[in-house]
Amino acid sequence: MVNKRFHSVTLDASKCKGCTNCLTRCPMEAIRVRGGRAFIMDERCVDCGECIRTCSYHAKVAMTDDLGIIENFEHRIALPAPSLYGQFYHAKSIAVIIEVLKHIGFTDVFEVAKGADIATRMLQEELKNPDRPKPLISSACPAITRMIQIKFPTLLPNIVKVKQPMEVAATMARAEYSKKHSVPKDEIGVFFITPCAAKVTAVRNPIGQEKSEVDGVISMLDIYACVFPILNKITPDENIKIATPYGVGWANSGGESRATNINKTMAVDGIENVANVLEEIENGRLRDLDYLEGAACPGGCVGGPLTYENKYVARNKVMQLVSELPCERPEETVPCRVLNSYDFKMDTPIPENCSMQLDEEVSTAIEKMERINDILESLPGYDCGSCGSPTCRSFAEDIVRGYCNITDCIFILRDRLKVMAQQMVDMSNTKRE
Amino acid sequence: MIAESFSVEKGDYLRAGEASTKMKNMLKKLGIGGSVLRRISVAAYEVEMNLVIHSFGGTLSINVDGDYIWLISEDIGPGIPNIENAMREGYSTADEVAQGMGFGAGMGIPNMKRNADIFNIESELNKGTKISMGFLLGGGNGE
Ligand SMILES: Nc1ncnc2c1ncn2[C@@H]1O[C@H](COP(=O)(O)OP(=O)(O)OP(=O)(O)O)[C@@H](O)[C@H]1O
Ligand code: SF4
Ligand code: SF4
Ligand SMILES: [Mg+2]
Numbered sequence: 177m178v179n180k181r182f183h184s185v186t187l188d189a190s191k192c193k194g195c196t197n198c199l200t201r202c203p204m205e206a207i208r209v210r211g212g213r214a215f216i217m218d219e220r221c222v223d224c225g226e227c228i229r230t231c232s233y234h235a236k237v238a239m240t241d242d243l244g245i246i247e248n249f250e251h252r253i254a255l256p257a258p259s260l261y262g263q264f265y266h267a268k269s270i271a272v273i274i275e276v277l278k279h280i281g282f283t284d285v286f287e288v289a290k291g292a293d294i295a296t297r298m299l300q301e302e303l304k305n306p307d308r309p310k311p312l313i314s315s316a317c318p319a320i321t322r323m324i325q326i327k328f329p330t331l332l333p334n335i336v337k338v339k340q341p342m343e344v345a346a347t348m349a350r351a352e353y354s355k356k357h358s359v360p361k362d363e364i365g366v367f368f369i370t371p372c373a374a375k376v377t378a379v380r381n382p383i384g385q386e387k388s389e390v391d392g393v394i395s396m397l398d399i400y401a402c403v404f405p406i407l408n409k410i411t412p413d414e415n416i417k418i419a420t421p422y423g424v425g426w427a428n429s430g431g432e433s434r435a436t437n438i439n440k441t442m443a444v445d446g447i448e449n450v451a452n453v454l455e456e457i458e459n460g461r462l463r464d465l466d467y468l469e470g471a472a473c474p475g476g477c478v479g480g481p482l483t484y485e486n487k488y489v490a491r492n493k494v495m496q497l498v499s500e501l502p503c504e505r506p507e508e509t510v511p512c513r514v515l516n517s518y519d520f521k522m523d524t525p526i527p528e529n530c531s532m533q534l535d536e537e538v539s540t541a542i543e544k545m546e547r548i549n550d551i552l553e554s555l556p557g558y559d560c561g562s563c564g565s566p567t568c569r570s571f572a573e574d575i576v577r578g579y580c581n582i583t584d585c586i587f588i589l590r591d592r593l594k595v596m597a598q599q600m601v602d603m604s605n606t607k608r609e
Numbered sequence: 610m611i612a613e614s615f616s617v618e619k620g621d622y623l624r625a626g627e628a629s630t631k632m633k634n635m636l637k638k639l640g641i642g643g644s645v646l647r648r649i650s651v652a653a654y655e656v657e658m659n660l661v662i663h664s665f666g667g668t669l670s671i672n673v674d675g676d677y678i679w680l681i682s683e684d685i686g687p688g689i690p691n692i693e694n695a696m697r698e699g700y701s702t703a704d705e706v707a708q709g710m711g712f713g714a715g716m717g718i719p720n721m722k723r724n725a726d727i728f729n730i731e732s733e734l735n736k737g738t739k740i741s742m743g744f745l746l747g748g749g750n751g752e
Contacts (some may be wrong), residue, residue, distance in 0.1 A: 327637070330647040455630055458647070459654035460720070461711075533640040538746070541639040542611045542673060549611075573638075 184238045184376035185223045191235035196561040198227040203447045209564035219531035222322035223374040224447050224472045225481030238373035240395040249365030253349045254282040258289040258427035259371040259477040262490030271412035280402045289419030291345030292426040293506040296435040298338040309334045311465040318378035319472035328454045329528040337522045342368050344520050346389035367392045369399050371480025384522030400484045421498040428491050429476030432469040440466040447472040548572045556587045614670030617660040625661045629653040632671045648724035655717040656682045662707045678744045688734040
C-alpha cells in the first residue's frame, strides 16, 4: 500500500478552468497551469489543502476512502480525530459523538485524543533529553513535516521523533480490541476520521515509519453527513472513559503546547506563518524556545480542509466540551505500562526532499542559476501567473528545467509579435521599392 | 561563479531578514544544505541585522565560487571605533529600539566568527565597515 508518489490532493481535470487562482496561493509553488488546466507537481506538494480552499470551481479534491471500505472487516474500529468533536454544535457531550459512530457501522471507537495523551507523555520525555536540538518541532502535522523536508532541511533534526497521535491510537486500538475480544489483529480494521488530506497521504506514504497502522482514512465531511441526522436520537454510555482535556485539546492550535506543560513553547497556525517562523529559527533566532507547534491549517486541525463547521465555531465547541471533562493530566491517565510495552518512537529517518534543487551537481546548478538570472532580467516582474507559473522567477526556473518556453510569457510574446509585425512591414516595403 | 547582492537600509526593521531569506533560498536551489547552510543562515542574519541596527545602510552580497561561499557586508558608515571591543561577547551599543526588539546581546559578531571558516573585518571611522566571511563547501567548521 505504500506509494511514495501518492497524494491525496488531486485535480479533477473536468472541473478545472485553468484560471490560475490556486497557482499563486500554493505555499510550495507546486502548481502549474499548462494547456488550460492545472497540474500539481508531486514532488513538491505537501497536501496542505490550501488549493482546495481557494478553487472556486471545486476542481481540487482530496482523495479519501469511502465509508463502505469498513465493510471489508468484520471488526471495525473508528479513530475520530479530536477535531471531529468540534463539528457538532449541538452535541451534548463527547460520549454522544463516540456513541453515534457505533450507529453508522463501526464496532468500536478509539479516540485519537487518547493517542494524543500518550504522544504528550512521549513528547515530555523527549523534551527532557539534553542531546536533542532546540527548539523541538512538532511532528503532528504531516503537511508541516513535509514542508520542512523540502524547504527547511537543516531543521529536520529538530522534528520530534514521536509518531503521530493517529498512529499511536491505531496501534493501541488494535492491540486492546484483539486482546479483549480474542480476535487476531489482522482481522481488525482501523479507520481514521480525518480533517485533512495531509493525514490521508501520511497513511499511504508514512513519515518516520515503514508502514501505517491505519487501514483506511475517511473524510470528516462524509462522517458528518451520516452522523448529523441521528445525533440527537442517541443515548450515550456516560460511563465510558474519555481522553484528558489536554489530549482533546490537540484539535486546536496551542493545544499541544498546553499539553506539554512546559513554558517556552510557541504555537503557530497557517502554513505561511509556520514557514516564516521556521525561517527565523533557521536564522538562529528564538534560541530560548523549547518547543514549536506548527499547524498548516488556520486555527489548527479544527480548520482542516475536510471539516464542515466554521473553524471558530469548532474551536469554541472543542473548548466547551473540554471544560466539561474531569480535570486530569496525561501524566495521571496514561499508565507507565503503556509507555513501556509499546514503542511509539519513529523508527525510520525523515529524509531531505531535494525537489527544490536545480541539479545534483553544485557546479551545474550554478550554471542553471546563471541562466535563470539572465532570463529573469528579460521578464517584466509582474508575477501575474499568465504564463502558468506562479512567479516570474519560477517561470524562469521552469524554462531552464525544460518545462516551458519563454514565449509562454504573454509580454515577451507581445514584444516578439510587435517586432515580427514590424519586420513584415519592412519586408513588404522593401519589395515594393 | 554566481553572485547576488542586496541593499539593506538603516532602521528598516520591516524588511529585515529579507536578504538572508533570499540568499538561503538561492543556496537551497544550488543544493547546498546541512551544516554549511545552517552556519551561513546564522551569520547572514546577524550581519544583515547589524546593517539595519548599527550602520547607515549597506549591501550584503553572496557569491559561490569554487570551494567557498563568500558572504560580504559593506556599509557606508559610521564605522566601528574599536574592533576589538566589537568582537567581544556581550559588547553592544544597540539603542533602545533595537533592544526592545530583542537585539543587543552583543553576540552577533562573535557568532559570525564562530560560524564562518574565514572571518575578516575592516572598519574605518566615518567611512564604513566591511565584513567578509568564507564558508568552505562540503566540510569546514564543525564537520
Ligand atoms: N555595521 C556596523 N557598523 C557600525 N557598528 C557596528 C556594525 N556592526 C556592529 N557594530 C558595533 O559592534 C557592536 C557589536 O555587534 P554585535 O552584532 O556583536 O552585537 P549587537 O548587534 O550589539 O547585539 P546582537 O547582535 O547580539 O543583537 C554593535 O553593538 C555595534 O556597536
Ligand atoms: S495541497 Fe498545498 S502544496 Fe499541494 S498543490 Fe495544493 S496548495 Fe500546493
Ligand atoms: S493542521 Fe491538522 S488538519 Fe491541517 S493539515 Fe495539519 S494535521 Fe491536517
Ligand atoms: Mg548584532
